[in-house]
Amino acid sequence: MNWNSWLPLLVILSSLLPGLIIFGLAEERIRLRTVLNLAGALVKLALVGWMLWGVYHGHDYEMRLALLPGIELVLRAGPLSLLFVTLSAVLWLVTTVYAIGYLEGSPNRSRFFGFFSLCVTATVGVALSGNLITFLLFYELLTLATYPLIVHRGTETARRAGRTYLAYTVFGGALLLLGTVWLYTLSGTLEFTPQGGFLDGLGDEHRPALMIIFALLIVGFGVKAALVPFHGWLPQAMVAPAPVSALLHAVAVVKAGAFGIVRVVYDVFGVEFAVGLGVLGPLAWLAAITIIYGSLRALFQDDLKRRLAFSTISQVSYIALGVAIAGPIATIGGVVHLVHQGLMKITLFFCAGNLAETLGIHKISEMNGVGRRMPWTMVAFTIGAFGMIGAPPVAGFVTKWYLGLGALEADQAWVILVLAGSSLLNAAYFLPILHRAWFRAPSDAWPEERDFGRKETAWALLLPPVLTAALALAAGLLVMLPFSPLEWAKLIAAQEFYLP
């Protein structure tokens, strides 16, 4: 085993070890906990940067550990996995800074940061998994690591949300396990195989079974990706603290589900095989319904985080839609949205957290004139919201551009109507928020205002949304640069579709 093969494991350990140490720390060891958190995040970022450079230049990073006879734990860094790992590493660092500021003075911080690190470990594990069984292990670890974060506040609502989350995800996990075992009995392997999947050799006699397996896997992943009608847990889970919501919606849970769908279509079934099986059409429709349904539900929410939660349900399905359209350009649109949605949505959740922490604002109807009181936060929110609408030059525009072109390429023009409808609905539920914030006269008193002197809020709360908003803008503006998410998505699409 050489140094390169250890790298994927080191990336996982960079958050796992600090997490385990933090569990054992006393509450008052604030400085050590902060150092461990930030050091872990920075080390992870450096390792991921190294791997990015290597993969871009054609190097392999793979590690295999025997689990059971014939079943291995495989960690592998390819273009697709690194796209997700990079997103997780960057946003983990930012979210850690935000969480440090957000939870200042609150109880049980060691427990919180311990599970927080575990959650990121599981997410990175999901991204680096080289076969379906490894994926499944980390995927379930993610469920278990996230539950304590959702119920962190310990209120009855939080506990109820946690129970709902567990019920949904355990059900999804069970279906996933069933599908995986069935698949293994048919194919004898679970190794992710880019460029065509590993089911190509299976004959027509397995067609019905494979269709059912596909459905099981998609529903299994669809629960975490919040595909309708398996989305019920997500709006309830927004009772969690803002950093958890941000992580849940932008990086960890829903993204793991969406990433699972991408893996199933590209590296398990293979695009051509899935098209032949006729399973991508229903997936595209399911994604389209989710996009419109999520947006429609978001329209009628007064609770800001709840509106953002329904927006996530809608937006994450763009990834599934891009994959289901089954063409190189749509693939670019779907895959790049993994990153774009993450940047934009985390910005929005950070801002929602800032409003709640600084002014006690939870509802949209309380946001009148808040732009005057918290201009930087609301500028970041505005960029995130415009990105979600798909206005240029924010990252969301790039996604819609490639999804639209991909739909035309695949001769599925109806997708453009879905995108247009979604943009219209996004505008209908984001623009009134911006109008309230910037153009309405502010209230005489905010619900629970905290004093931060001349600053609008604490630095640790303000810098993360400003940074992620800038990244969302940069991902759109600097879209042609070599290491931009779009260029990386093009690399993935070229690999999947044998493009030069």
Place this chain on the structure above:
Amino acid sequence: MNVEISVILLCFVVAWPLLLAIPALHSRLPRPRHLAIIPAALLAVLPGEASLELPWLFFGAGCAIDGESRWILAMSVAIWFVAAAIIKPSKHDFADQRTTTYFLLTLAGNLGAVLASDLVGFFCFTTLMGYGLYGLLIQSGDEAARRAGRCYLIVLIVADLLLFEALLLAAFVTEDLRFAVVREAMAEASSAQFYLWMAFIGFALKAGVWPAHLWLTAVFSSVSRSTALLLGGVPVAMGLFGAVRWLPIGEHAFGVAAMIIQGIGIAAVLYAMFRFFTQVSVKSLPAWTAVALTGLFIVALGGGLAHPEMWHQYESLAYPVIALVAIFLATLTFIIGRMQGAHQAPAVASQRVETVRRVAEWIEGCQRCAKDRLSGLQSLWHTSWLKATRQYQRIMDGQKPIGLRDEWRVRIILFVLLGLTIAWLAK
């Protein structure tokens, strides 16, 4: 040397107002609204053509100044400069900073769209311009302005969606999205008709072409003088400019589509003229003038779509005409604003513009003259004409509100005329 200076100025025309839009910066500078226009003004007067390619930015952004865009740039500079001069500072620092920010964002979007050399750049900048303008429209914060702003926002979103669809169609047909290449490629594409209609409706909505003019009339009568001044030069002119740049005019004869577009243009002119002369709110007069002028322009565009060779002959006139339309509207808005300011009267029926009063007096004089000279020849036609004239005169005087019946009568006449025109054109 001029070219090098022009290229440097091209970098600053958009970037400078965008930078100044940051409140922390513009609040520390004297006259930031004027300062922001300086690079554009210099570029407009500097002779020679120049272009700037930034392949790393957005989808390979580029901007250029040529003989066509110079007209629009010069017009924009003039209008923005006057608007910057007459804008009233607010009593509150925050409101003043906010107005300046939206002013500068709209300016940056406007200038960027003028200089954009491809469809994506144009779309991006007009979007920025549109949302910035929304901020300016509702700055007064009263209910009428909010309602008008809402109306504009809805139109903006729908127009942007349609233009986005057109953009996708163009990008699917050709990878090179420069205007000339797209016009040529789309003329021959199988989706040409769809592209044509998406782009036409999109820009018609943005420019307030009849029957999508409702936002324009609402906005003109509810916004401040400085913002009203911008309406002719920003949304209306950029809508027409966009239509000329995007539509595949002069490449291929679009028979039926061209005829329908011309019919819309004629109906717009007739309807706007009627509404102009029956208007009781003087603030709406520039809006109806805009509807009439855009209607005329649409007729010309339709002509170009029907007869490509004719378009090639007169194409160079399109840009000065757009600039003149914008300047004329801005001047009219300015004069009316000044008159209103001088009279200090509320915008109701009693405050008619002096020119309208004179027109009414002139009609009355003509009637008296006709009565005296032609007393022996009072035919039925003559009597009914006089009756109708008196009726409209009373409406103009504000003595009689315009009735639903009158409006419908005119609508029916307009549609009959539209039908006759189409039939004539088809023949």
